[in-house]
Amino acid sequence: MCKSLVVGRSHSIYCILPPHMLEHIAKKGDEKQRARAIDTLSTDHTMRQFRSVQAASFTQRRAMPMPAAAAPSAHRSIYTANQSETLPGAIVRAEGAGASGDVCVDEAYDGLGATFEFYLEVFHRNSIDDAGLPLLGTVHYGQDYDNAFWNSQQMVFGDGDGTLFNRFTIAVDVIGHELTHGVTEHTAGLNYLGQAGALNESVSDVFGSLIKQYVKKQTADQADWLIGEGLLAKGVNGVALRSMKEPGTAYDDPTLGKDPQPDHMSKYVHTTQDSGGVHINSGIPNRAFYLAAVEIGGQAWVKAGRIWYETLNDSHIKPSSTFKGFAQLTVSNANRLYGANSAESAAVTKAWKEVGVL
Template sequence: MCKKCFCSIVPPNVLSGLSKDGSEASKLALADLASLKLKREATLAGITKQAIVKGNTNRYVYDCQNSWQLRKELVRKEGEGPVADQQVNKVYEISGFMKDYLMNTFGYDSLDNNGMDLIFSVHYQDNYPNAFWDGDEMVFGDGDGKELIGFANSIDVIAHELMHGITQFTANLQYYGQPGALNEHFSDVFGTVIKQRLLKQTPSEADWLIGNDIIGPAFPGEALRSMKAPGSANIYDNQPDHMDNYYNGPKDNQGVHINSGIPNKAFYLATIQLGLDVTEKVWFQTLKKLWAIANFNDMVEKILEVTSDMIKNNEIPKNSLAIIEDAFSQVGLKADKLSLNYQIEISGGILPVNKVLEGEISDHELIRYVERNKMTDLTNPLLRDGQAYKFNLKTNKLKKEFTVDESSLDDHLKKIIDIAQKSNAL
């Protein structure tokens, strides 16, 4: 488990900026970070020793009563009706929507895919301006009523913190540098996905803002982050939207909230063209294929790999690969190793491998295509009767020539296609 991960919705630079402007609540929240990280380490150490038990995804909402004590008073549990506290009801209802979404869309059961109970604590501390996932539960402050307000009232904040739990039990992305930025990225992605699904919005109708519902009247901006326009949400927002402006400094655990703006923008660009039905599935399946120290390039390779497999299985449109690859290219992340925009030059003809992999050219048609482009290579004494097929496989990083005789043509074609499919090994 990610022992350095303390996953909060408000970035340290925003809390720092508010502190400089005189916010006492933000000062206390910043001072609280170190102790909360230690608590999370202890929590995760205990979780790793527990046996996996199949649960029923029951929801439990506790009221901290503005104290430091988590799970102080249970105020609503699974199956019970609404209570007077609307923040309690909001957490209960939104988490219920998300657990149903996970099961119905991905066949995924709660945060750990084993029906883990969902634990929430609201009204944490007095005027606490943050919300966080601490390893086994979601915690929400009320804000100071000036800059930041009611964290448990926000759809994307609740979904964002729940998603940190899913990331912990899947890729377990460590919370520093690029793995940490991906951790934040996936939480922002499914924060906005759940918001759009619950509000029944199309991508073009959505605001693509994270945390705009917790913004108080004195906050200098409209949201915590913008996936559509990273760096524009508030005066402290220093998110880049391109690798040219990547943050390399030590702050924010080496930029976990900062650099997440880069893949966030790519998700926005892809979704605007493809819709959530495509991108939500691609991104979720990709998360399950990542690992603790996966970086941006690793994610791009896996996303394109997942996309290619889904196209092959007729799960998503055939143009998905080109659109997603272009979205990442627009933010400076190019898939050097995995791109199906390959071409095989056969004699004087050109065969686009992506057309074969997407099923637009059948195996039989492929053989016929090669037959029509047969060439004679009299300089190769190993080839029977001088009849040969010459191939040039070109990728972004590889140029490789193959020459083969008729007797091994079928096997050779399979080898070329296999190389293209497994191109992350090139």
């Protein structure tokens, strides 16, 4: 589903573009677009193996004591691959340095910073691993590379081809989404398969959207709840990669296909593709979060986000969690945080019922 050259050890690769979109491009795009999509999709089997390795090591990581961390402080390093596929590349901006003048470099730097600040200020989390992990990013990866990914060590951004996709540093929620895969690795460790995998993707969408809302200082009713707004190039019929508010409506384009995300369990997609449809069925828990956040009101990261974050860190969560199991834990955490008869708990319960999970 994604392509990366990382020498020395295997890492999980989490890409922002879903494989069903790449598959449609491989069938309907022009010659160059088809070649790029096929090249990306060709590594699908290898990436599944990477994820299996990561999932197998999660239990050991969760049991290990966290190392002592210094006072929380961002440590960002932005590199350029100069259109190669060698990582990390040449460093172009280190923590504290001024703007480089390269829009991709500076957007990556700011996006990593916004994600670090969000987790620290809202949840008192010290970087992705809660132990001060330095945040690395590589821009200008590959030739017109149509993707961005987190490989369990760093962020990697393609420049996009300019006809279907713009530069992948353009959307702060995409950066927040990918880095949140790292947070999930260090907390719930959700398997990248079936409903657990769809929850993994949904959690990244949730916090990616919250990071964008945090940057824009938006309340839940002011937010657009789109993931990847600005990524689609001019002329593409769509507004984003996904809509948390209205799953299935983000795009409908001859080359990209139609957004296939369901918004209710009655429309759950049973498939062996994409690790059991992790990028498709994530629309169901995405909409549940949207409904809960809007019902609760105010800034979504304050209460709804807190409930989801506490659930990620709940000792009862399992890497193989189902939608129902995750939903029950969110209700449990809402009860613990705000009271069993609270408006917050009622909103969370109502949201999961509305999408057919509870």
